[in-house]
Every structure is written in C-alpha cells, then in structure tokens.
Amino acid sequence: MTFAQQCNRIFDETVALYHLTDDVDFKPQNPYSANDPAHTLFAKNWIDAVQWHLEDIIRDPEIDPVEALALKRRIDRSNQERTDMVEEIDTYFLEKYAGVTPLPDASINTESPAWAIDRLSILALKIYHMKAETERTDASEQHLAKCRAKLDVLLTQREDLTAAIDRLIDDIAAGRKFMKVYRQMKMYNDPSTNPVLYAGK
Template sequence: MFTTKANKIFQEVIAKYHIINTVDQPFTNAYAESDLLEHLLYRKCWIDTVQWHYEDIIRDPQIDPVAALTLKRKIDASNQDRTDMVEYIDSYFLEKYKDVEVKEGATINTESPAWGVDRLSILALKVYHMNEEQHVPMLPIVIELLAKQN
C-alpha cells in the first residue's frame, strides 16, 4: 500500500536527520533516481524535516535579527523547494496514471495526490516530535496556564 511505503520512507528520513540533528548537515538520498517514487518521497521528507527545524530556530525569541533574516530567506527557499517537490511528485502520478480512463461523473475530493503526500510527511514529523516530548510532564504547564487565567 502506498501510505505504508511512504510512511516507512518518512520514518527513515526523520531518523537519519536526527542522528546529526542539524539543519546544515549534508543530504544524501538513500534511494537511487531509478527508484523514482522512493527517491522523490525521501527528498520531500528531508526538505520538510529541515524546514521544521528552521522554523523551530526562528521562533527563538533571542534570535539575532540578522540571523533571523538569513534564516527567513532559507525558509523561503525551502518553501519553494517543497512546492517544487510536490510538483515533481504530481508529475510522477500524472505519468503513472496517464492511461487511466476517468469514469463519467467522477469528482476530485482532495487536493492533488502530492499535496496529500505533503500532509503525510508533515504528520510523520508531528508524530516523531510528539513522541520526543512525551517525557515532558504536563502538570507544570497546566499549573502555569491556570495561574495566568486567575
């Protein structure tokens, strides 16, 4: 099943990224271009993972304004790479299913397939980071929120 394959690749990417856990680490695709779909999924999730961490860095209230501007430009470039990868993945699906005859009355009930892939990739990152934070006790946060509401 496609989602099983995609999630396996996304988990590989996220695990590999977190070995070094820095946004400027070199990228090497684990899949050859001859395995086009896997290659595209791996690259897509890598872009998402690096961008996730760029956005963590830029939320630091103590970030130097010059560094923030540089990082903002990296985020903008990453967003463009992300969109380009979505287009590449959509092109893959368009080519793969070009001979499929669409049934009369068929409707499109979601965004393009590649934007669905984008959502899966981001969801894999959310799951990973939520699992990373499970050890953080919630009680102090709840107490702090309650104190602010008083």
C-alpha cells in the first residue's frame, strides 16, 4: 500500500469513527503510536471532522449570537491546529528525504506533500457526507441523482489526487523534485502582527 493509499485508509476509518458518536466534543484515543506519522494523520482528520460539523452548526439561522461567537473562536483555534499538523507532516517528509541530492534538472512542486494530503483528508469527509446524501429516504430523486453524480466526481478526484501524491513522493525520493516548505505564518492569530490585537496594548 502506498503512502497516499494509507492516508485514505486512515482518513476513512477516522471519519467513520467520528460518526459513531457524531459529537464535536468527544475526545478519541489515538490508535497510533506517537512516533508514527499515522498518529498525526489520525489527529488531523479528526480535527477536520469536528470542524466540518462546527461549520454546519454555526450556519444555523437560529443560533444564539453568543454561541456563534464562541464557535467562531473555536473554529479559528481548530484552523491553527490543522495548519500546525500539516507542517508536522511536511517536517516528516523533509527529514525522511534530507539525504537525497536533487538532480540537476529537479523542480519544485506547486504544493508540498502535506498540503496535498490535507486535501485528501477533506475529500474523505466530502465523500462520506455526499454518500450519505445519496442514501436519504426523505429527499427527491432529483436530489439523489445530483448527489450521486457529485459523489462520482469526488471519488475520481480522490483517485487522481492519490496517484499525484504518490508520484510526488516518488519524485522527491528519486531527486526529480525537491521540497521547499514555506510555513503559513498566519498573521491574524499572532498578537504581534494583528493590528487589532497589538493596537490595544
């Protein structure tokens, strides 16, 4: 099984595990050892699953404004955690292939392996929920047909992205591509770079 295929397996299992409780406050036990990249993949997808449902909740037109603000702050924290975990996955690849000498004609990719894997994680959630839409008994046939067509596209997208990620990893290992990771440097979360935060000092 390739690395990207392992990601898909972990993400699908994690999404299914989340939906056993469907509780944004449930804290699961990570089934993987801390030094295994699968540990970070599980934790990252769990955060994605929770955030997916927080985004649903916050769109309730009847939501209490105070609760909505608390949810918005929680989503902001979640986004920062997701970013940190993506960078942790990229660090794994940087260290793993640190000894590879890029070929003279080696090129850089438009995104790092981890940011592509981040898209796989979100795709696992899209596929799960779109599949659920195709199984609704309270929806019209038109809705079901539309969702089946979308599900087909999502499955094809995952197949293509999985192959592209594995090619990228193979290219990095062989020196045909090289990694150059730019950290996200989110300014709005940093009290020293967000004018609204540092202006009040």
